[in-house]
Amino acid sequence: MNHINKISLAALILCSVSSVSVYAQSGDNASTSDNLIPTMDYNPNWYVTPSLNMMVPDSGFGVGNHGEGAGLMIGKPVSEDFDIQIGTRYGRQRANDLKYQQNMLGVDGLYFFTRGTIRPFIFVGGGYQEDRLNGNGAEVSAYAPYVNAGLGVQLAISDRWSLQADFRREHGYLRDNEFNNSHNSNNYLQVGISYAFGDTPTRPRVVAAPPAPAPAPVMMAAPIVVAPVAPPPPRFEKIVLSSTELFSFDNSTLQMPQQKLDDIAVALNNNPQVNHVVITGYTDRIGSDKYNQKLSERRAGAVKDYLVSKNVAADRLQTQGKGKADPLVMCTEKSLKKLIVCLEPNRRVEVEQINIEQRIPAGK
Numbered sequence: 574m575n576h577i578n579k580i581s582l583a584a585l586i587l588c589s590v591s592s593v594s595v596y597a598q599s600g601d602n603a604s605t606s607d608n609l610i611p612t613m614d615y616n617p618n619w620y621v622t623p624s625l626n627m628m629v630p631d632s633g634f635g636v637g638n639h640g641e642g643a644g645l646m647i648g649k650p651v652s653e654d655f656d657i658q659i660g661t662r663y664g665r666q667r668a669n670d671l672k673y674q675q676n677m678l679g680v681d682g683l684y685f686f687t688r689g690t691i692r693p694f695i696f697v698g699g700g701y702q703e704d705r706l707n708g709n710g711a712e713v714s715a716y717a718p719y720v721n722a723g724l725g726v727q728l729a730i731s732d733r734w735s736l737q738a739d740f741r742r743e744h745g746y747l748r749d750n751e752f753n754n755s756h757n758s759n760n761y762l763q764v765g766i767s768y769a770f771g772d773t774p775t776r777p778r779v780v781a782a783p784p785a786p787a788p789a790p791v792m793m794a795a796p797i798v799v800a801p802v803a804p805p806p807p808r809f810e811k812i813v814l815s816s817t818e819l820f821s822f823d824n825s826t827l828q829m830p831q832q833k834l835d836d837i838a839v840a841l842n843n844n845p846q847v848n849h850v851v852i853t854g855y856t857d858r859i860g861s862d863k864y865n866q867k868l869s870e871r872r873a874g875a876v877k878d879y880l881v882s883k884n885v886a887a888d889r890l891q892t893q894g895k896g897k898a899d900p901l902v903m904c905t906e907k908s909l910k911k912l913i914v915c916l917e918p919n920r921r922v923e924v925e926q927i928n929i930e931q932r933i934p935a936g937k
Contacts, residue, residue: 624765628664640666870894
């Protein structure tokens with residue numbers, strides 16, 4: 574238990590010191606960052622992660638329940654969903670007049686479920702390990718390959734700093750050596766702090782130009798008679814439906830009632846000459862591209878099914894999903910709850926080519 578308390582205290586001190594320096598840095602850069610927005614949701618640069626760990630060695634080594642150690646990882650995001658981390662890890666345990674030590678050098682591939690402030694991930698990897706056992710005046714050591722897998726979470730503190738904690742199970746292949754067991758299964762609980770070597774790429778925030786002044790009135794010497802002009806043909810119409818009005822977050826089941834969809838159905842039934850109506854579903858950027866694509870398709874399909882249930886012929890309607898494409902707003906909030914609220918305009922369904930004189934009331 575003393576080992577666990579030492580590791581916890583050291584991790585707490587390390588996190589507290591780094592948090593103070595991060596917040597001081599963010600205060601110094603606040604004035605310059607107000608006019609910039611990030612071009613991606615994560616820092617794409619190389620980062621380094623020193624860490625402390627608690628090791629639970631395999632019972633075959635005969636050294637008890639747990640030990641302590643440290644590690645160092647160097648990582649880099651390779652896409653929106655994946656990181657690669659190369660690192661070394663050391664753990665030791667002393668019990669029953671025996672001292673067991675393990676050194677590991679390997680590489681892990683991490684899959685992130687989200688790139689928000691809290692970033693859960695799973696990983697697999699492998700490498701090479703050295704096991705060393707001292708006791709009774711003798712020493713046994715060996716090198717062997719290993720594989721490991723586990724899960725963890727990153728907590729983003731700022732653009733450069735984050736915390737990382739993970740649990741892994743390491744399986745080594747100790748065949749043809751002086752140890753009594755042909756394999757080992759050690760467990761590691763690891764806590765570290767990461768520092769990225771560059772800022773997230775940004776671009777200037779676009780500011781709308783002020784409207785042009787109205788032209789000066791022109792005085793007319795005499796009234797001009799203008800011949801009547803025929804009314805213009807119906808114009809192309811696109812109706813944007815807020816996903817918040819249609820669906821709950823991360824859902825494709827329509828909420829009832831749907832007065833605006835009822836109005837669209839009435840307009841289409843009163844104008845049977847209107848065909849090729851395209852229903853396009855969108856999502857926000859939270860989640861993977863594959864998941865968002867499927868969700869946007871289901872949302873467009875739900876709107877089509879509703880219109881068909883109101884006697885609109887199915888062959889007049891076409892659906893498509895565009896996932897998180899064509900966003901209407903860009904958001905930089907770190908809190909997931911605030912980010913969901915900010916990205917609300919991007920979660921929408923658009924109905925196009927309702928080319929008729931009747932207009933759907935905008936207030937419904």
